[in-house]
Amino acid sequence: MSKHLSYDILVIGSGAAGLALALHLSQQRPENRIALLSKQRLQDGSTWFAQGGIAAVLDQFDSVESHVQDTINAGGGLCHEDAVRFTVENSPAAIQWLIDQGVDFTRESEGGEYHLTKEGGHSHRRIIHSADATGRAVHSTLIERIHAAPNVDLFEHHIALDLIRQPNPRTKRFRCAGAYVLNKSSESVDVFGARAVVLATGGASKAYLYTSNPDGASGDGIAMAWRAGCRVANMEFNQFHPTCLYHPEAKSLLVTEALRGEGAHLKLPNGKRFMKRFDKRAELAPRDIVARAIDHEMKRLGADCVFLDISHKDPEFIKSHFPTVYQNCLQYGIDITREPIPVVPAAHYTCGGVMVDSDGKTDLDQLYVIGETAFTGLHGANRMASNSLLECLVYARSAANHIVATIDEVEVPRKAPAWDASRVTDSDEDVVISHNWDELRRFMWDYVGIVRTRKRLERALHRVKLLQDEILEYYANYKVTSDLIELRNLAVVAQLIIESALDRKESRGLHYSLDYPGQRELAMDTILVPPNFANQAHVV
Known part of the structure; x- marks a missing residue:
């Protein structure tokens, strides 16, 4: 039996970005009810496995300017300097907040200064870390804190299917009003209504056959936001x-x-x-x-x-x-x-994503996107090591601050209709899902990998469109499962990656083309606009 649940804020994703945002909201707005969804256990995302550390300006011999320039240099001319500067300037506060939460970073000696290491692209030692398991130290601390937050309800083993989009009479645009969510335990699709929705679902490296990411990195947030009418940018840059x-x-x-x-x-x-x-x-x-x-x-x-x-x-x-x-x-x-x-x-990191501003706001009113799901402009054509966790923390805080400042002005959305599963049946052909999953990841690795050609990309685009037709037919006729949802999302994201790569007729950063080995003089983002672009005025 499906349920209809109503919250002030719905956070989809339980990595560093989602947990940090939920904690900021909980600490600043204890009167607001917050739902946090994790499609597996809270600790099963990419954050738990991050080893290196977090880049931040913490040493007296380092500087904001040096960190900014290192990031821009690594980004192949595509970094947005305002986003880089915003992130770096807020790095000391982000680290201090983690320390205040109880994260135990490695020190030079007992009670001494924090040990800072150096990684590729950095001109100074500025990587604060907890031995070589920083992600686990950060993630486990945030999980412990979120369990103690009285106004946060945790929903493990829940995977979002699609966002709910409704007209916004106040702005004459569309707004996000919640999400349809599969409860993997009961196999029911529940409706989560919310005044604000945050996507923090991570990246899409599972589109490739070989990846450092856990199984959940299937591009869910990027695909959902695209289907809801949000622009994406620079999806060709897969680290x-x-x-x-x-x-x-x-x-x-x-x-x-x-x-x-x-x-x-x-x-x-x-x-x-x-x-x-x-x-x-x-x-x-x-x-x-x-x-x-x-x-x-x-x-x-x-x-x-x-x-x-x-x-x-x-x-x-x-x-x-x-x-x-x-x-x-x-x-x-x-x-x-x-x-x-x-x-x-x-495959390790998705540098592109859903376009956002410095508050994590998207083209769809009341939808925020943070972490690896977002395109902030920080990474450009190549992410510099250990800037990713920093981005999660900085934008989690800025998005939370914006939600806190505006949530009282946001109307409670009208009740969305229940998920219609009246005409679907149980599938006896799940082998189709596993076969399509394997085929997609193999041709993405072979044709859209580290070195690319136009011919390979066109071949991959043809293949992914055929797969999408099969997936759509399957999705329309059978009950949804977690594997089917992820396959559907991966196919969407794979097409976005391929189309972005075809649009970039040069080699820059992580995108290297044998057909276009040179770099254009003018650096430009690759921006894809969905057919149902949400930022268009509508008639109410």
């Missing part, structure tokens, strides 16, 4: 993390960039280093350069992987600074204090 563990039994195991920051060397199977042939910064070059260099060497040599070697460092230093990597590799028989780690690039 491939250069170093994921290559092992037949390992799945989505990222090897943190901080190893290279502390002196690890990338080597060919013959033991020779190669990065200096591609960039004078060698292993500390930005991720797109390192990933492309590894891809080039693997294809040139026909090698299955390259190797990341930190064994020349003191074993106790390695174990104390990288306990998670050490233990993870050891379970696969690799002792990183004595031997190199076999690594390959894998």
Whole structure:
């Protein structure tokens, strides 16, 4: 039996962005009722697995200007300087807020200064971290705090299907009024009504066959916002993390960039280093350069992987600074204090997303988007290491502040109709879903990967449109499941990635085309506008 639930604010997503926003709202507006949805357990998102740390200006020898310029340089000329400056200027406050919540960051010594490390693209040590499991330290602390928030209702194992869009008489535009949500336990589709809705569902790296992300990174928020009429930007810029563990039994195991920051060397199977042939910064070059260099060497040599070697460092230093990597590799028989780690690039981060302003507002009234789901302009054509968690925290706070300042002016939306499942049946052909899922991820990896051509992209676009026809027919006739929802969303996001890549007739940052190897003089964002663009005036 489906339910109709009503809240002041609905937060969809339980990573750093969603939890931080919900906590800010709870602390500032205890009288507002907040619902927070997680499609699995609270700790199952990408935040939990983030290893490196959070970039912030915390050292007396560092500066806002230096962090801003490093980010712009890494972004291939596409960063929006106002967004970069806004994020960096708010970085010390974001870190202090985490410390106030109880996050235990690593110190130089007991009771001493916080230890800062350095990663690719950064000119200073500015990465604050909790050993090599920063995401877990941040996420577990925020989860503990959210459980104690009296006005936040948590809904684990709930996955949103679509946003509810209604006319907004006050602005003569459309507004978001909630979402249809599948309760995975009861298999019912419930209606969550809300005066404000926040999407914080993460990225879409699961569109690729090889990824460092957990299974939930299926682009749900981007697809839902697109279907609701929101513009997306720069979806062609998919960051491939250069170093994921290559092992037949390992799945989505990222090897943190901080190893290279502390002196690890990338080597060919013959033991020779190669990065200096591609960039004078060698292993500390930005991720797109390192990933492309590894891809080039693997294809040139026909090698299955390259190797990341930190064994020349003191074993106790390695174990104390990288306990998670050490233990993870050891379970696969690799002792990183004595031997190199076999690594390959894998899809890691979605730099594009739903277009928002500095408050996280979208084209659809009362819809906010934050975190990896959003396009803020911070990352440009290539995200600099450890700026992602910072973006989550800064925009979670600014979006929360805007909601707090305006929520009293927002009318309660009218009750939306229940989800109509009267003409659907149970499927006895779920193999179609798994087959389509596998096909989509394989052709995205083969045709829309680290190096692209127009011919490959056109082939991928043709394939994804055929898949969407099959998925639409299946979606219309059978009861929705979590796998079907994710497949439907991935197909939408895959098409957005392909169309954005076809539009960019140059090579810039994470988008490298053999047909257009040069870079245009004028740097421009790729903006896609949906057929039902929400920012158009309508007749009430």
